[in-house]
Amino acid sequence: MKLKNLAGIGLLSATLLTTSAAQAEGTLRLAQQFGIAYLLLDVARDQKLIEKHGRAEGVDIHVEWKQISGAAAMNEALLAGALDVVTAGTPPMLGLWDRTHGRQNIKGIAALGSIPSYLLTNNPAIQSLDDFTEKDRIAVPSAIVGFQPRTLQIAAAERYGNEQFKRFDPITISLPHPDATAALLTGASEITAHFSSAPFQYQALENPKVRKLLSSYDVLGGPGTMNVLYTTEKFHNQNPKTYRAFYKALEEAEGFVKANPDEAVAIYIRQQNSRLDPAFLKKVVLDPEVEFTITPQRTFVYARKMHELGILKQQPNDWKDYFFPAVHARSGS
Template structure:
């Protein structure tokens, strides 16, 4: 199956966000729906939901009669559709998707971030031991990413530019294959159609345990710093009408992150109660211990600068705070 080019994907993205009607005036909601995706990147939201932390902080913030429901969906299109239609109030975004949504919806839905969920641990793996760096990737090799505009794809472009010089960011674009994390994991281990895959936890643990896959490079080495993996975002209509709910979500995530740090075994148990995995409890716990969970956004400006320079973002924010609502915008992000 032929995949759309990066230029086509960007044009489609612009069309999806462009021409949106201005949202109607909002009122405070009593039932708030949060949509997340699969994987331990969203562990803090899972823990907060399972332990009723959102409900506890809602009471503290004077909105004890407000309920919070967490749904799991596959892919950002479903989240965007829900946010625009009003069936979802808060949705999970990667850093690159949030930047795109922020720019495309200014003056209409005005999507911005509520909080980060974690610092990413994205790592490029190969089932070919001869691939020691991105410079060893051959033209015939196929590279699995979750989307051609996802953080993994942007990191791959960063790595290409770093290895081959200016103007080479798109070097691997035609070699990208879009696959969900579970499918990419199976395909890489079985050597079915792909030779590389930009993986995320807990799928990294599965690749490592197979003994058939080899680390090429991780995202921190490419970008040169820590960076957010998942973030929660919403419209200004929602945030403006529900400031106590926004504060409740941030407080619930903070408490959940404290628990994850102090008791990763319990966090692993809670995760395995809601998501199917072939990993053992010990392996899930190890994947959790390898991550940092924080509400402070990281690396947003690094992504924005690269994306603007390479035509994937027409305009970068002047500062990371422009892309987030309070209280997180008053914090220590980057």
């Protein structure tokens, strides 16, 4: 696929909202990141599902949408009160759950899907994790704290021992997925690897010089949640109608994507101004490894290992400890 096709994915730099007081019932300030992993939110936005379910709750909900790259920026905005709901990988949500225990008490709302994340390289000398050197650079959306670097830390711990879980931290750098994909494909920068996500990883793999070294599913032992939505206890408790409407919108978006993959792809293209081939995107949506579900899957693998490595001080008993009750009825993990 030609590089010009990356232009439609969203090579935009988003600025954080200025800090403001918590919003009253009927306002939802929400941010998502880049890629088809956020398809449920694209559907909810396009079909105005949050507003629809808000009316059923007796409240007119005004939704403010933002697009931000990286878990660190998301977490900063949530803690500052600049956003009500943010999206990031399971590990950064767990980190914030741990940090805010007894204070803001941040927890997950729902998952956004079980989608693999691939560690890719364009360096022929790299055949496994053992071959990375100090000259290599691994691009991720948010270094250290994000989904990809935490997954890489767990992979390093399993391969080299817990004491070496930070083995790859010095060569990991922050770069949005669209930019990292372009860098990997051109080979004109210091970046020799990219811990990617859909659809970017599938685009990159169309280039014969790019290959997969590792999947997040390898680390988790099977399909697992990539990204989650999370918020503060204050927002959850003070905005029950808005929260319920949002959760019901996510449920409807899940059913919509599963029943209408072609229309879901059209929505993604429309919402993200994407120039990608619809057939290519439909292949991603229907990939057997991909499931757009709000049920958390294998999130506790991260919780257990992050506590073992000393990243989390609090030790959860199960996945329900760090998700708000609405999603507890599902068969999560």
